[in-house]
Amino acid sequence: MRLTVLLVAAWELLGRLLLDAHDANFVPMPSGVAVELFAVAGSGELWAALWRSALRVAVGGSVGAALGVLAGALGASGRAGAVLRAPLALLRPIPPIAWIPLTLLWFGVSELQQVVILAGATFHVVALGVGDAARRVPEGLVAAARNLGAGVGLTTEVRVRAALPGVLTAVREGFAVAWFVLVAAEFVSAAQGVGVLVLEGRDLLLPARTFVGMGALAAAGALTDWAVRGASGWLVRWT
Amino acid sequence: MKRLAALGWPALGVVTLVLLWVGAALYMGKPHVLPGPWAVAETMFSMRGPLVVAAAKSLSRVGVGWLAAAAVALPAGWAMGAVPALDRELRALLSLLRPIPPFVWLPLLLLWVGIGEPSSWMVCFVAALFPILAHARQGVAETPVALAAAAENLGATGLHLWARVRVPAALPLTFTGLKAGWSLAWMSVVAAELVGADGGLGQLILDSRNLARPDLAMSGMAVLGAVAAVTGGLLGWAERRVAE
Numbered sequence: 001m002r003l004t005v006l007l008v009a010a011w012e013l014l015g016r017l018l019l020d021a022h023d024a025n026f027v028p029m030p031s032g033v034a035v036e037l038f039a040v041a042g043s044g045e046l047w048a049a050l051w052r053s054a055l056r057v058a059v060g061g062s063v064g065a066a067l068g069v070l071a072g073a074l075g076a077s078g079r080a081g082a083v084l085r086a087p088l089a090l091l092r093p094i095p096p097i098a099w100i101p102l103t104l105l106w107f108g109v110s111e112l113q114q115v116v117i118l119a120g121a122t123f124h125v126v127a128l129g130v131g132d133a134a135r136r137v138p139e140g141l142v143a144a145a146r147n148l149g150a151g152v153g154l155t156t157e158v159r160v161r162a163a164l165p166g167v168l169t170a171v172r173e174g175f176a177v178a179w180f181v182l183v184a185a186e187f188v189s190a191a192q193g194v195g196v197l198v199l200e201g202r203d204l205l206l207p208a209r210t211f212v213g214m215g216a217l218a219a220a221g222a223l224t225d226w227a228v229r230g231a232s233g234w235l236v237r238w239t
Numbered sequence: 240m241k242r243l244a245a246l247g248w249p250a251l252g253v254v255t256l257v258l259l260w261v262g263a264a265l266y267m268g269k270p271h272v273l274p275g276p277w278a279v280a281e282t283m284f285s286m287r288g289p290l291v292v293a294a295a296k297s298l299s300r301v302g303v304g305w306l307a308a309a310a311v312a313l314p315a316g317w318a319m320g321a322v323p324a325l326d327r328e329l330r331a332l333l334s335l336l337r338p339i340p341p342f343v344w345l346p347l348l349l350l351w352v353g354i355g356e357p358s359s360w361m362v363c364f365v366a367a368l369f370p371i372l373a374h375a376r377q378g379v380a381e382t383p384v385a386l387a388a389a390a391e392n393l394g395a396t397g398l399h400l401w402a403r404v405r406v407p408a409a410l411p412l413t414f415t416g417l418k419a420g421w422s423l424a425w426m427s428v429v430a431a432e433l434v435g436a437d438g439g440l441g442q443l444i445l446d447s448r449n450l451a452r453p454d455l456a457m458s459g460m461a462v463l464g465a466v467a468a469v470t471g472g473l474l475g476w477a478e479r480r481v482a483e
Contacts, residue, residue, distance in 0.1 A: 003328040004335065027351070079248050086249030087256035093471070094464035095426045098441070100433060101448035102456045106272065180340045184430040187342075188445075195343075202346035210347055218338040 028208035036208035037215070040197070050216060053182055053193040056111065057224065060118025061178040065171050068123040072130025072170070088127060096121035096177070097184045109189045114182070121181040122174040129170020133163040168232035175228055179221045194220060274454040282454040283461065289443065290462050297432065297439040298466060300356065301424045304363020308420060312368050316375025316416070317409065326376065333369065341366035341423070342430035349435055359428060359436045366427035367420030374416020378409030414478040421474055425467055440466075 008030050015029035028036070040046040075084040099117055107113035137159050145158045186195025194216050201210025257276060264275035274282075283290065319326040341362050348358040382405060390404040432441025440463050447455035 004332045007332065082245075082248035083252040083255070086252035089249075090253060090256070091464075093468040094460050095429050095467070097426060097430045097433065098444055098460045098463050101444050102453055102460070105448050105451065105453055105456070179338075180426075183340050183343055184433065187430070187434045198343055199346060202350060205350075207347055207350060210343075214339045214343055217340070217343070218335065221338045 028211060032208045033211045033215075036206065037212045040209065040212055045197070046212070046216060049192055049194050049197050049213075050220060052190075053186065053195065054220060054224075056114045056118060056193070057175065057178045057182055057220075060115040060182075061122045061175045063115070064119035064122025064178070065126045065174050067119070068126025068170070068174060069130050069167060071123070071127040072132075072167075073134055075127065076131050076134035085131070088124070092124050092128070096124070096181050100185055100188050104189060114185050114190065117185045118178045118182060122178050125177050126170045126174040129173060130163070130167050133166025133170065134159070136166065137162040164236060168228075168236070171232065172225060172228050175224050176221065179217065179224065183217065270454075271451055272453065274457065278454045279457045279461070282452075283458040286455065286458060290440075290458060293438065293440045293443045293459070294462050294466055297425075297428050297441065297463075298470075300359040300428050300431075300436075300439065301363050301421070303356075303360045304365075304428075305367045305421055305424050307360065308364045308367035308371055308424070309417060311364075312371035312416075312420075313375050313413065316372040316413075317379045317406065319372070319376040320379025320382075320409065321405065326380075333372070337369045340430070341427040342434060345431045345435055354435075354437060359431055359439075362427050362431045362436075363424040366424040370419035370423055371413075371416045374412045374419065375409065378412030378416075379405060381412070382408040410481060411478075414474075414481065418471065418474045418478070422467070422471060425470070429463065 012030045015027065015032075037046075071084065071088065075081045075088065096117060099120060103113045103116050107116060141162055142155050142158055145155050150158065182193075183195040183198070186193040187199055190196055194213055197213035197216065198210050199213075201207050201213060261275055264270075264273050264278075267273050270278055315329075319329060344365055345358060345362050348361055352358050352361070386408055387404060428436075428439065429441040429444075432439040433445050436442070440459050444456050444459040444463075447453065447459060
């Protein structure tokens with residue numbers, strides 16, 4: 001922590017010493033970033049941007065995660081699983097960001113396009129993680145349950161509970177990827193959002209705004225992770 | 240026979256996907272919106288020149304950035320793993336910087352450094368830095384204490400201890416970090432090229448949107464996927480060789 005504070009202070013100091021007012025716009029100092037932060041927060045732009053982006057991540061991420069859990073679970077074992085896994089494995093190496101221009105062609109500049117990209121990105125990450133978690137359930141556990149007289153329903157429940165931590169980790173990773181991809185998607189075509197804030201920094205020649213956007217992004221990502229962890233903790237306790 | 244059967248099911252899955260694609264393309268009948276596999280294949284062939292050039296460009300950017308990141312992050316990560324004081328100091332700073340998607344630095348870099356390869360290299364550098372660092376640190380930190388102690392008992396010290404015991408023990412996790420860094424750098428370079436960097440597969444795919452050529456987009460995406468898969472496979476192969 002001390003190092004960070006030191007570096008920020010050094011940044012500020014060097015900035016004040018070496019830059020004149022004109023250059024200070026070009027290479028912002030911490031104080032400049034703080035000023036911009038208050039400006040953007042006060043004008044309401046920051047909140048509107050965060051809300052827009054968060055909504056996209058929430059919807060796209062949830063859809064993708066839900067489908068991913070389904071696909072991961074179905075694809076985990078058996079012949080049907082192998083059939084499902086193959087085409088997914090073929091599509092997976094294509095970075096989700098690469099889908100952006102194609103989806104723009106198909107869906108136009110719209111919220112749907114953003115949500116589709118996010119859902120696709122989350123889907124692959126979650127499907128992979130869930131499949132992994134399902135396969136790693138110790139067979140001994142299932143066998144023990146059967147020995148104690150459990151039927152199909154109960155053994156399935158045993159599997160689900162054993163795989164649950166892995167599934168939740170996969171969902172968390174999915175949302176992290178969603179934020180990553182969101183920024184790229186907004187970069188290419190969105191009118192409002194955190195990514196747009198970052199871009200405005202370049203367009204308006206206000207790098208301080210870019211830093212504000214970065215900070216907002218980091219905070220939003222951390223908040224999402226905290227929320228997902230909280231929800232999964234609640235889920236685990238409840239089941 | 241069993242081998243054949245094992246291949247059969249995945250093949251069925253892939254064939255199903257292709258059939259669905261063909262069906263959708265024929266049903267829509269709009270090749271400028273959803274081209275069929277034949278159109279994409281034809282484009283991939285006719286555009287093979289630009290595709291290869293673009294792929295090489297993206298690959299070179301990732302390569303430079305990743306190598307630079309490894310050069311910095313490997314020693315730093317290993318040092319952090321071995322020296323807890325260093326780890327504590329740097330941790331806060333790194334956790335602040337890590338969540339920022341690497342290509343977000345691109346607008347700033349373009350402003351400060353200008354258009355050209357260095358900005359892309361830096362984006363890939365930043366992208367690969369954190370995974371390599373984190374895993375290298377973890378690799379050293381999680382080396383069983385007994386192993387290092389035993390080596391020291393047998394007389395290994397300083398550089399010798401490092402080269403012969405600590406680093407090799409940390410290699411599996413280090414390699415995981417290198418692989419993760421590579422794939423993250425790859426994703427970031429594509430994003431950077433979509434946003435402002437010149438040339439490369441990302442820009443090719445973007446241009447295809449402006450030209451309303453989804454077949455070109457799909458060709459670019461297929462090449463992207465293939466290069467990513469191949470390079471990832473190569474890294475995995477290298478990892479297995481080193482493990483011996």
